[in-house]
Amino acid sequence: MDMDSMQLFNIVLTGVLRGGLYALMAVGLSLVFGVMNIPNFAHGEFYMLGAYFSYFTYTYFHFGPISSILLAAVGTFILGAIAEKTLFYPLRKRSKKNWIMNTFLLTLGISIVLQNGAKMLWGNTYRGITQYWPGKVSIASFNISNDRIAGFCIAMVTIAIFWLFLNKTTMGRAIRAVSQDETGASIVGVNLNVIHTLTFALSCLLAGLAGAILLSISPAYPFMGVQPLYKSWFVLILVGMGNIGASIYGGLLVGLLETFAYMKFGSGWQDVVSLAIIIMILIFKPRGLFAKKGVKSVSE
Template identity: 70%
Template sequence: MDILQYWDVLVTAILRGGLYSLMAIGLSLVFGVMNIANFAHGEFYMIGAYFAFFAFSTFGMNPIISIVVAGLLAFIVGAIVEKSLFYPLRQRSKKDWLMNTFLLTLGVSIILQNGVKLLWGSTYRGITAYWPGRIKLGSGGMEIANDRVVGFFIAVFAIAAFVYFLNKTRIGRAIRAVSQDETGASLVGVDLKMIHTLTFALSCMMAALAGACLLSITPAYPVMGVNPLYKSWFVLILVGMGNVGASIVGGLIVGLLETISYFQFGAGWQDVISLTIIILILLFKPNGIFGKKGVKSAVE
């Protein structure tokens, strides 16, 4: 590749990786704080896309407001799911928690997929663009859709706001405390029920924001969350389960790997390369390349 192609690869990788990071942070957060391997995470990406579609196309909302509304509605749905399903399970199931929640999230995934089919059918629901037009980068003729660029900056803003929230607010510090030592946090007065609900809801909101941002590129349909879920797990396995801050870097790494694979070998090879690297990580460094668990480790 010449220098202009390298530039194209880098820009594409950064734009793709930013949204991977947003998805992966939500998945890593709920694992790091609640020890839940959430296999319904992709379905919150999906409902975020649906919420944004209806807000933008049906109610004629501003693009930014549509994306924010999608995130807020997913936050509410996530809080309801945690209170109605995970909280009762926590009260009754102390043993085999990880396996039980894994099975529960699979059930939630199936229910959400089929619930969407029942409500809105299997028809693809997309939009032409939030912000029509393309941006030309450099002198090499590379053009990027406005939606992809704005979506990346929304992801950056959401990640920055989340890091600020964890570092600078009392509730954020409580979330970090619970991720490090749940019993100790409880002893000093942290409300575990509130923290668990908030954590799960925030995780769902971040997934929904990613789905809403990419609506013009990936239209809403019931099983659209499967691929983003796989990408999020690629990131978590790569950097270490529950390591929230490293998930930001991991999303960019996965975006770079996929983009280079696509440019070098063609369509379809990006998943092959990613899976090969994940297998090697599991074989030789199963704790991930950063190997630290906890929300605290991610933002300091």
């Protein structure tokens, strides 16, 4: 393999590994927007909580890597369900107009509370681990840590299970029905309150899982959720708001673009490239590249 082919292979491999985690975050954000019409700006904080949960279960209680990651997912699922029942459910009962703006402000408030709550509880100290799974794998003279490979595999398996859940189970089909026509789903007997709580909890689970998976690469600290949140929004704007399936491809695409920009132009350029593409999308195709019919664009 010549140098150009080697470099291209490295870009593709690194981009796919990075994009898999972006996809996991973006699917959760897309889910809650597609079903509940909530632009969740606290999504990154559930990523942060997942990282903290995994850190404490792994280092203090000495659970194994898989157990720590799963417990972090369960923890963020429970917190998501509590948040929906105590905050979004009452708002839904009282707020019939300006729902998107009201939930935007609410999630922004949740984000600030969670960031400062984590700071009060655990301080600004970075809390991370050296590795979940020791060692590296050499692929065409390119070394990749076992943690990155395992993280990508866990993300892809989770997305596959989630896809099967949405398409093959009664509850999953109910979620899809609500995303397409909430009134019609309610008429045929779907319990909207259950679906809304489950949807928000699942979205938080996916974010928490991503934070737990990346603990050895990105240590837990109170403000760590900002960048993953931005990346998730990049993906959603790219593919179309609420388009859950396309979020997978969008995450991989953003990962590839950022890796290419970083390797070709240097540090910092990955965000420039992402933002430039998002601006072009908003100007020329504001509903996104794979927008679903009837879904509003970001600018609407």
